[in-house]
Amino acid sequence: MTRAIVKGFKKLIIVPRDPASFTRSSPAYNPEDGSQVAVNEPRYVEGPWAGSKALLVEEGTTNLFKNASFEVYTGMTGVADGWASAVSSGTATFSVVTSPIRPSGSKAQKVSNSGMASAGHITDVHQDITGLYGGQPYSLSGYFNVESLNNAYVQIYVDFRDAASAWLGGNSRGHYSTTAGFIRLCISGTTPAGTARCQAHAILRATAAGGSGTFYVDDMQYEVKPHPTSIILANDTTTQATRSPETLTIPTAGVLNPQEGTVEVTVIPNLSSSATPSSVLGFHDLVWMTTDASKGFIVRRKQGGIEMLSRRSAGHQNGFYPVTWNVGDKLSIAVKWDSAKLYLLVNGQLAITLDKFDDPGSVQLYIGSRADAPPQGNALYADLRISSRARTDAEILAAYQSGQPLPVDEWTTLKVPFDASLAGYGPGYVYVPSNKTRVVGGPRRTKAVLLSRS
Numbered sequence: 001m002t003r004a005i006v007k008g009f010k011k012l013i014i015v016p017r018d019p020a021s022f023t024r025s026s027p028a029y030n031p032e033d034g035s036q037v038a039v040n041e042p043r044y045v046e047g048p049w050a051g052s053k054a055l056l057v058e059e060g061t062t063n064l065f066k067n068a069s070f071e072v073y074t075g076m077t078g079v080a081d082g083w084a085s086a087v088s089s090g091t092a093t094f095s096v097v098t099s100p101i102r103p104s105g106s107k108a109q110k111v112s113n114s115g116m117a118s119a120g121h122i123t124d125v126h127q128d129i130t131g132l133y134g135g136q137p138y139s140l141s142g143y144f145n146v147e148s149l150n151n152a153y154v155q156i157y158v159d160f161r162d163a164a165s166a167w168l169g170g171n172s173r174g175h176y177s178t179t180a181g182f183i184r185l186c187i188s189g190t191t192p193a194g195t196a197r198c199q200a201h202a203i204l205r206a207t208a209a210g211g212s213g214t215f216y217v218d219d220m221q222y223e224v225k226p227h228p229t230s231i232i233l234a235n236d237t238t239t240q241a242t243r244s245p246e247t248l249t250i251p252t253a254g255v256l257n258p259q260e261g262t263v264e265v266t267v268i269p270n271l272s273s274s275a276t277p278s279s280v281l282g283f284h285d286l287v288w289m290t291t292d293a294s295k296g297f298i299v300r301r302k303q304g305g306i307e308m309l310s311r312r313s314a315g316h317q318n319g320f321y322p323v324t325w326n327v328g329d330k331l332s333i334a335v336k337w338d339s340a341k342l343y344l345l346v347n348g349q350l351a352i353t354l355d356k357f358d359d360p361g362s363v364q365l366y367i368g369s370r371a372d373a374p375p376q377g378n379a380l381y382a383d384l385r386i387s388s389r390a391r392t393d394a395e396i397l398a399a400y401q402s403g404q405p406l407p408v409d410e411w412t413t414l415k416v417p418f419d420a421s422l423a424g425y426g427p428g429y430v431y432v433p434s435n436k437t438r439v440v441g442g443p444r445r446t447k448a449v450l451l452s453r454s
């Protein structure tokens with residue numbers, strides 16, 4: 001039987017495609033609400049549009065504090081196990097409380113003093129960390145809820161000592177007002193030469209005689225890193241808890257066209273362009289590359305800009321685009337390639353042009369990490385769209401300026417919004433017959449049917 005005449009039209013619809021894959025071999029904590037997230041479960045936080053979510057891809061870390069969340073308390077002093085206290089003067093009160101707390105656990109440490117004798121006097125909790133070396137990067141962070149202050153402020157403080165306990169140097173940051181809830185205070189730097197250990201503190205410090213106040217501290221973290229990452233903890237007094245690095249990939253077969261294509265994604269960095277450490281190789285956003293790094297491309301954020309690398313047998317190339325961003329800013333990244341060139345567009349503007357990479361073959365596209373080296377992107381990812389052709393600069397600019405999620409169209413091979421899900425989508429078509437369709441020699445179509453998921 002042959003159908004000779006078919007009238008009507010194909011209507012574009014959105015159909016499911018293979019989802020993205022996410023791994024993390026340890027639990028983690030959602031930085032937005034503090035809740036624990038299970039092994040291999042993504043962390044979704046506030047996304048680029050009202051009500052939307054984005055997916056965090058973060059490097060691993062180890063928190064050198066024990067009982068970092070003040071969850072274990074078996075003593076009589078009011079100070080959580082593994083922590084010590086110091087009081088210069090006045091009437092200090094310490095207690096392990098069940099409110100207010102961070103949702104990572106059920107307890108927090110309260111520190112209070114009703115009247116310190118003079119400026120500089122302190123009331124604190126602290127913990128010693130051993131096994132450190134000089135010249136190591138460090139980041140100390142903690143969540144503080146400041147209930148009251150009078151001639152006093154709250155301070156996160158670290159001092160470094162050598163093996164003989166001689167003081168070598170310190171670092172601190174103050175917070176001078178009450179808070180509506182928990183806020184995170186962070187300090188970063190490099191340990192002084194000769195460092196063997198440190199003492200890290202959460203302090204109420206007087207600015208004048210009679211200084212008083214009350215604060216709560218929770219989820220303290222000391223990392224051997226030049227920048228802080230999200231909290232990891234263990235609810236005991238012995239473990240220095242480790243969070244595993246995260247990977248996010250998509251299958252490339254039938255999705256990435258090595259001859260011509262476009263990859264677009266919205267990136268919301270955890271660190272500003274100026275706070276991105278100069279020592280960091282680059283926070284990896286998009287990597288389509290062989291594991292020996294000989295073929296493919298890389299896009300990554302460095303201090304003060306974005307770098308793109310083209311890996312090719314005819315000679316590797318890289319380009320750097322100076323651009324600034326703050327924490328929470330949206331960066332619209334678009335990588336496109338044709339038969340000769342590889343292009344990077346940032347926020348709709350052409351940023352870098354390089355010679356075309358060599359086809360890395362059938363490997364995965366990494367979003368926010370790479371297979372062969374750290375670090376992760378340490379950023380939120382949303383609205384990934386992959387296309388089968390090099391979209392024009394004007395198209396990419398218009399999509400950026402629309403301020404809307406990227407649409408699925410006939411050139412889309414995969415769209416993954418990361419809006420609280422790893423689900424992927426692509427174009428499909430339904431055939432919509434017109435009323436005047438005549439079908440000769442075949443069954444008459446009476447309703448729309450799915451014709452293609454190509």
Ligand SMILES: [Ca+2]
Pocket residue numbers: 069070071101102104105106107108218219
């Ligand atoms: Ca806690």
